[in-house]
Amino acid sequence: MPPRSKRPLTLRDVSEASGVSEMTVSRVLRNKGDVSETTRLRVKEVARRLGYVPNKIAGALASSRVNLVAVVIPSLGNMVFPEVLSGISEGLEETVLQPVVGVTDYLPEKEERVLFEMLSWRPSGVIVAGLEHSEASRAMLARSGVPVVEIMDVDGEPVDSCVGISHRRAGRQMAEAIVTAGYGRIGFLGTTMPLDHRARKRFEGFTQTLGKSGIEIADREFYSGGSALAKGREMTQTLLGRSPDLDFLYYSNDMIGAGGLLYLLEQGIDIPGRMGLAGFNGVELLDGLPRRLATMDACRREIGLRAAAIIAARHADPTLPGGEIVELSPTLDPGQTLRPARPG
Amino acid sequence: MPPRSKRPLTLRDVSEASGVSEMTVSRVLRNKGDVSETTRLRVKEVARRLGYVPNKIAGALASSRVNLVAVVIPSLGNMVFPEVLSGISEGLEETVLQPVVGVTDYLPEKEERVLFEMLSWRPSGVIVAGLEHSEASRAMLARSGVPVVEIMDVDGEPVDSCVGISHRRAGRQMAEAIVTAGYGRIGFLGTTMPLDHRARKRFEGFTQTLGKSGIEIADREFYSGGSALAKGREMTQTLLGRSPDLDFLYYSNDMIGAGGLLYLLEQGIDIPGRMGLAGFNGVELLDGLPRRLATMDACRREIGLRAAAIIAARHADPTLPGGEIVELSPTLDPGQTLRPARPG
DNA sequence: TTGAAAGCGCTAACAT
């Protein structure tokens, strides 16, 4: 093994050790331009033997090419985002681009800092969750000069491109399904997170459509922090203790919905007869529950794939126009916690 | 809002617009060196108005300082790693350092590529999961000239520093607890992942200790891919169909353990009397289950914190020696699926 | 407190 050294090796070291110019070494290491097979092999061997690792900082400065895509998301703890990320990774697989992730904790100021930080590395594109950003963030994105794709949501004005679902519509669809199934005393359980705009929009669409049938949310319960599954249990217990006549519970995400489901099954409550349940996201976890929770797929992987495709296309051909808007259609899966539509 | 432009602004643009030298602008924006309050304010205002975003590439090249810490992990889908990440983020919070994440999908060749890629950005430190790497990876890390912390595991020879738990010991401890509780027909359920070295080590420690009591694993079942919860169910059903006389099931992770637990409860099997269960990891999810699964905490957050602290300390004082080894002690939580020790 | 010059390690563009 080569000795541990203080100063990292430079192109010059490889150049001297192999007896060709730095330029030729550079060509070999990037597979760029014509180099004779002999030199190519010799240089590669020398670089390998020395343990040379190219300095991308210098390379990026000289070529003004940085093959990184900034991906800015609110959290990694919510399985939703790793899934989007995996879609992005897959979408960038066949390109030279690589995702770099930044986390905002749902805080606009932190988002601003993270964006500034990432943009200062001059990435080839930006993928950012949501359409709500501070003025400064929007300005930075607009001025960045690189493709920007806002993801997960389409209810709003994107800076540039946008890939997602309409959460308002998702809320409406779920409300329709619930009303059609004949439920009428509806409880809502969600997070206390005013900055989760997508959950808010779903709630708005949901209540709006209920309103059209003359139904109002009968009671509601909120949580923050802790194990979502355990919170789902607790909230459900609390809510039903207070409003025992509810016949449907709409959860703002599948994890708390799953907690509620487990609790209600233990109580021996008839689901979906006496009580209907629905969550949101279509998480894989649901497959293992005693009963499949009604939910709506948020198209997370697909969103990642499409966003990556937009960045990749515009990277390959910078003359392509921006402003593309892709609205995906989530599908409602009634699972086994939403009874069939009532005839009539 | 400033107009969208093709060429990003440079220090020179700010310099010209504010009438002071580039050097002074640079000083203002980095809060370095003495600058009069008047100039400072003027420059800041101009930079803000123009929407200047410094070019970190150029800055890093000139100063040979890159305040990034490369974090290399096998996956984001397994909640374990996001938790480690959050520990790392927290540990770097008060420093100038920022984590940058790379994912290997448990593939040594991909780990090698990711490491090469990240090292070519000359990070201030590297945190990498596990102690098993390709020769080339080890060589790169050793030669990198920056602090390297291998995390999650201490059973092996670290390149430099190391923070984790002994998975062999964890497996042994669980075996002891099971034997002590009087179980004797033991089944094992895990993944088909030969490259998950930590799971392998736990299994080795487990069987070794069982062996000392003259017990062998009576049957085993493996899975790959899919919803871990659902797989836990299926595997449990399959295993018990084949070996109905088992009285204990040891799962290689909590998610499949939870699936098994839900299945067995549905079957009305007496837990932990007729059948004991245990998983591994201490995931938050378990709090919401009908019964708490026996498990062992892998100290994920703490590992992230400690690893970050090592990098931060050596970044602040490069003369500090490396080679620090931190072994954390996971605690066994018997939950409600491991019966009390049998007297005698 | 401010500025001027040199150069970080690489690559684009132009020789040869």
Next chain:
DNA sequence: ATGTTAGCGCTTTCAA
């Protein structure tokens, strides 16, 4: 097929 030259946009160092 290979080499030479001139920066990329910043910071270091030294001078004023």
